[in-house]
Amino acid sequence: MSTIAQNLQAVDHTIIAAANACGRSRNDVQLLAVSKTFPPEAVVEAIGAGQRAFGENYLQEALDKQRAVAAAVPGVHIEWHFIGPIQSNKTRPIAANFAWVHTVGRLKIAQRLSEQRPADMSPLNICLQVNISGESSKSGITWDELPELARAVALLPNLRLRGLMAIPEPELDLARQRAPFARLRAMLEALREDGIAMDTLSMGMSADMTAAVAEGATIVRVGSAIFGSRTYE
Numbered sequence: 047m048s049t050i051a052q053n054l055q056a057v058d059h060t061i062i063a064a065a066n067a068c069g070r071s072r073n074d075v076q077l078l079a080v081s082k083t084f085p086p087e088a089v090v091e092a093i094g095a096g097q098r099a100f101g102e103n104y105l106q107e108a109l110d111k112q113r114a115v116a117a118a119v120p121g122v123h124i125e126w127h128f129i130g131p132i133q134s135n136k137t138r139p140i141a142a143n144f145a146w147v148h149t150v151g152r153l154k155i156a157q158r159l160s161e162q163r164p165a166d167m168s169p170l171n172i173c174l175q176v177n178i179s180g181e182s183s184k185s186g187i188t189w190d191e192l193p194e195l196a197r198a199v200a201l202l203p204n205l206r207l208r209g210l211m212a213i214p215e216p217e218l219d220l221a222r223q224r225a226p227f228a229r230l231r232a233m234l235e236a237l238r239e240d241g242i243a244m245d246t247l248s249m250g251m252s253a254d255m256t257a258a259v260a261e262g263a264t265i266v267r268v269g270s271a272i273f274g275s276r277t278y279e
């Protein structure tokens with residue numbers, strides 16, 4: 047077995063253990079393999095091990111990789127997720143080349159993605175990025191702004207609002223890792239009680255996926271635990 051295949055298996059076991067520990071099913075958690083900075087060959091290797099959903103942060107790198115992967119494994123359906131910061135002049139290729147966008151934090155970006163989503167594609171799945179640690183340097187919106195944005199995004203015709211995403215500050219301790227994930231889960235539940243339909247919590251990375259699954263993550267975004275450490279950002 048290749049290293050990537052072994053790593054995928056190890057991550058799968060981590061998710062299973064975390065899910066079992068809190069009475070959840072492995073099938074309720076989707077593994078998004080974050081392939082940023084890694085070459086198409088690494089993605090193809092992961093595909094060979096059965097992985098189908100990949101996350102990318104940088105648009106041009108992602109488009110080049112998508113082309114190379116499609117040529118290497120023609121006919122295999124890959125689900126690409128955009129998880130990086132979004133500049134408003136880059137929304138058109140994002141709308142045309144991804145199934146999901148996890149990092150929407152402004153209505154203007156959502157409106158452009160909806161307008162630019164090609165008519166022959168299904169609605170673009172959207173997560174709103176929440177600034178869960180409350181730091182001004184971090185991207186994402188605050189709880190105060192969230193209900194209004196969620197309501198507006200839910201009305202856009204070519205988008206499907208799926209849920210919330212966050213990247214908390216790194217913490218080593220499990221209890222401290224769980225706290226911001228619990229807050230994000232509470233926000234999702236509050237919005238749902240308000241009548242906004244959502245089914246997704248995109249939270250948890252290599253270092254904190256166990257805490258995220260314990261708090262209800264439905265998508266964990268895992269890079270280095272699958273592909274190894276990144277040599278540039």
Ligand SMILES: *Cc1c(COP(=O)(O)O)cnc(C)c1O
Nearest residue numbers: 080129251252267268269270271
């Ligand atoms: C890079 C990245 C990840 C994966 O991080 P790892 O620590 O390598 O698992 C997940 N989510 C986002 C938004 C990222 O930018």
